[in-house]
Amino acid sequence: MAGEPAKRQKREAYRQSLTTEEQNIALPKKKFYRQRAHANPFSDHALTYPRGPADMDWASLYPAHAVEKTGEGAGDDESHDRDRDDGEKEKGKTITKPVEIADIGCGFGGLLFALAPKLPETLIVGMEIRTSVTEYVQEKVRALRAQNAAPNTAYQNVACIRANTMKFLPNFFAKAQLAKIFLCFPDPHFKQRKHKARIVSYTLNSEYAFVLRPGGVVYTITDVEDLHVWMRGHFEKHPSFERVSEEDEAADECVEVMRMETEEGKKVERNGGRKFVACFRRVEDPRWP
Amino acid sequence: MKLPYQCIEVADRSIDSGNEWLLFGASGSKLIVQSSTGVQSVWPAEEDEVRHINRDDEPEEPPGKRVKLSPAANPELNVSCVTLSSDKQYLVAVTAEDKCIRVFQINSEYQLHELSQRCMARRPCSIILTPDDSTILCADKFGDVYSLPLLPSPDDEEIETPQNEQTEPVVEKPYAPAASLLTVHSGRNRKTLEEQLKQASKGPSKPKEPLKFKHELLLGHVSMLTDILYATVDDRSYVLTADRDEHIRISRGLPQAHIIEGFCLGHEDFVSRLCLSQSGLLVSGGGDASLLVWDWFNNQLIERLPIRDSALSYFESNPQLTSILPEDRKNFKVAVRGIWDLASGETTKYEILVACEGIPALFQFTLGDRSKPGAVISLNGNALDVAFLGSSENTRKMIVVSVDNVHKPGSTTAVRDSPHRLQCFSRQGNGEWEENSGVAQSLDWFSRQAPDGNDNAYAESNSIASDTKDLAAVRAILYGLENLRKRPGAED
Numbered sequence: 001m002a003g004e005p006a007k008r009q010k011r012e013a014y015r016q017s018l019t020t021e022e023q024n025i026a027l028p029k030k031k032f033y034r035q036r037a038h039a040n041p042f043s044d045h046a047l048t049y050p051r052g053p054a055d056m057d058w059a060s061l062y063p064a065h066a067v068e069k070t071g072e073g074a075g076d077d078e079s080h081d082r083d084r085d086d087g088e089k090e091k092g093k094t095i096t097k098p099v100e101i102a103d104i105g106c107g108f109g110g111l112l113f114a115l116a117p118k119l120p121e122t123l124i125v126g127m128e129i130r131t132s133v134t135e136y137v138q139e140k141v142r143a144l145r146a147q148n149a150a151p152n153t154a155y156q157n158v159a160c161i162r163a164n165t166m167k168f169l170p171n172f173f174a175k176a177q178l179a180k181i182f183l184c185f186p187d188p189h190f191k192q193r194k195h196k197a198r199i200v201s202y203t204l205n206s207e208y209a210f211v212l213r214p215g216g217v218v219y220t221i222t223d224v225e226d227l228h229v230w231m232r233g234h235f236e237k238h239p240s241f242e243r244v245s246e247e248d249e250a251a252d253e254c255v256e257v258m259r260m261e262t263e264e265g266k267k268v269e270r271n272g273g274r275k276f277v278a279c280f281r282r283v284e285d286p287r288w289p
Numbered sequence: 290m291k292l293p294y295q296c297i298e299v300a301d302r303s304i305d306s307g308n309e310w311l312l313f314g315a316s317g318s319k320l321i322v323q324s325s326t327g328v329q330s331v332w333p334a335e336e337d338e339v340r341h342i343n344r345d346d347e348p349e350e351p352p353g354k355r356v357k358l359s360p361a362a363n364p365e366l367n368v369s370c371v372t373l374s375s376d377k378q379y380l381v382a383v384t385a386e387d388k389c390i391r392v393f394q395i396n397s398e399y400q401l402h403e404l405s406q407r408c409m410a411r412r413p414c415s416i417i418l419t420p421d422d423s424t425i426l427c428a429d430k431f432g433d434v435y436s437l438p439l440l441p442s443p444d445d446e447e448i449e450t451p452q453n454e455q456t457e458p459v460v461e462k463p464y465a466p467a468a469s470l471l472t473v474h475s476g477r478n479r480k481t482l483e484e485q486l487k488q489a490s491k492g493p494s495k496p497k498e499p500l501k502f503k504h505e506l507l508l509g510h511v512s513m514l515t516d517i518l519y520a521t522v523d524d525r526s527y528v529l530t531a532d533r534d535e536h537i538r539i540s541r542g543l544p545q546a547h548i549i550e551g552f553c554l555g556h557e558d559f560v561s562r563l564c565l566s567q568s569g570l571l572v573s574g575g576g577d578a579s580l581l582v583w584d585w586f587n588n589q590l591i592e593r594l595p596i597r598d599s600a601l602s603y604f605e606s607n608p609q610l611t612s613i614l615p616e617d618r619k620n621f622k623v624a625v626r627g628i629w630d631l632a633s634g635e636t637t638k639y640e641i642l643v644a645c646e647g648i649p650a651l652f653q654f655t656l657g658d659r660s661k662p663g664a665v666i667s668l669n670g671n672a673l674d675v676a677f678l679g680s681s682e683n684t685r686k687m688i689v690v691s692v693d694n695v696h697k698p699g700s701t702t703a704v705r706d707s708p709h710r711l712q713c714f715s716r717q718g719n720g721e722w723e724e725n726s727g728v729a730q731s732l733d734w735f736s737r738q739a740p741d742g743n744d745n746a747y748a749e750s751n752s753i754a755s756d757t758k759d760l761a762a763v764r765a766i767l768y769g770l771e772n773l774r775k776r777p778g779a780e781d
Contacts, residue, residue, distance in 0.1 A: 171554060188468065190485075
């Protein structure tokens, strides 16, 4: 592509300016972070991910909620000590409460930044597979935190990480850790032979059920009716989920945020497109047969 | 040159005169059977492979023309996994190239009688049977696990696509793309949409034929599956699955396999093999330097067994192998090909045997005891598979090892030609393994003579170097594990 070098130069120059100017509290400019809208979830990206939830460094993502590890009793979940057999020293910081909301495929983070002030006591993480887009959200988090410096704690409860959740969701979250999962305007993968790459499938729903606590909710929204039917079908088929009733859906403020505040939601609104919402509640596991 | 046995299995049977065993081996496209009483059989049998036919409708054809019958006679189809039912009446084999699950009945003459062929949509990587022998669980390359009845009932054949099938029903209506100009936001996508509409005007493309037999999707990873186990603890059953992306997943058994109970996370490279020890612990191995031992029930890592170190010191202590080692010892890697529980019969000492890809030895470890390095069984060729003879008395004291007779020991590329495809060992009172020439003698036909499915291809050219293309094919059958390793610098 002819425009490629100029684009890269501009981006590099822009990023340089970010690091050189101290106390930079300006919001990042989206135009320097645009990236192709699709990523192949099956390929081995150069990803970093924790071995397991116990190894995840959440403290550096939520510094305002981090405390020094104090030996025993510091880790509050029971999987605390696992994988640490070789006398690996517990070190650094830990967070005071677990992340409870995940926005999978958070894109430029519209939902994150809208939810953060509404749920100030809850830790929210955005997960995005595209590098530049993740960087944008991370820059925006940094800038917003700087603008709202201490003692103000706005946006201290939101963070973004690069991840391929289709492969590595259980590396980040322990069983029943999450209360809400958002799947907003996922890649529709129109072609039939690409359907396996969709973020919702019967088999992946088992993983969502694993990290969600009973009563937790998966929120889905899309402007593609076909995908809506697909997601509905795969969740309704899965015995660990039940559809949230329309009344409950209407009463949930998160649904309104998801409809109006996500980047794609706004775009669809501008273009006069339709939005299809469906939410699914994680039910208790049945008794063993 | 005979092709080595990529898999071997043993069935122990009680008969009036005591115990006997049947040894099964998969060599290329052939399945070989030999019993302890000396009975031999080969599938596909010669008379099965070709038959004389007289077709009345084509009188011009010379009578008695030899026609190939089943696709299994095709030497292009190689058996990739073999498993036996617990009642030892059935053998299930997978042929890799046509992704086909084949069920055989073992008849009283120790011949394999093929009952069914079921070709899956994706290549099966590992298959097991549930303990009641009713159901095959098939773990595939695309990460899904399907259940199939071992013996399809006639009613099942009628069932088209079960509900769980992910393919959309074929509808006879004009194609309309799911996207519209409203949902497409970029120029490139808009072009794609135009393409789709153009394509649609040419008429619908031929849909993929749905599988015409009963099969149910149980669970799935977004990664290639490498091994699957079925475990029962306190009347509760579990499915354990391992994948290329370092995961070991614990799901509930049938019929609740959609519920994930936990993960055993700790591997840093692919997981290729799972083994349940009699102790109740799970041993997993793959591309890592260690085998991991798990209290899988609680997702707890118990210990690491240094398989790479064991293999490295074996190479270093063996002058012929030392030269193969990489200059920088750090580049020496192992890929675990097999883990077997030794079931010593003692309740205080749990031992396993481990084979690694392209290494001419078996390594023994004792769980929970790292005080001294375990025994090493040195082999004449790279270890391919292990089976236990006469293990009916709950002790595993006699092993048959399938060794690679076409590659040099320690190498997966350098060729040689050795006639022996099996080695037999028995365990002495002091715990040492010694080669058992008596059993080896009785398995001489199996080891040296039995056909290998590539008879035709190699009939004329007995020299191995003559056919590099075939050698590449042989290598692909025997050594695929290193391909599971992720390459650094993968695209972003």
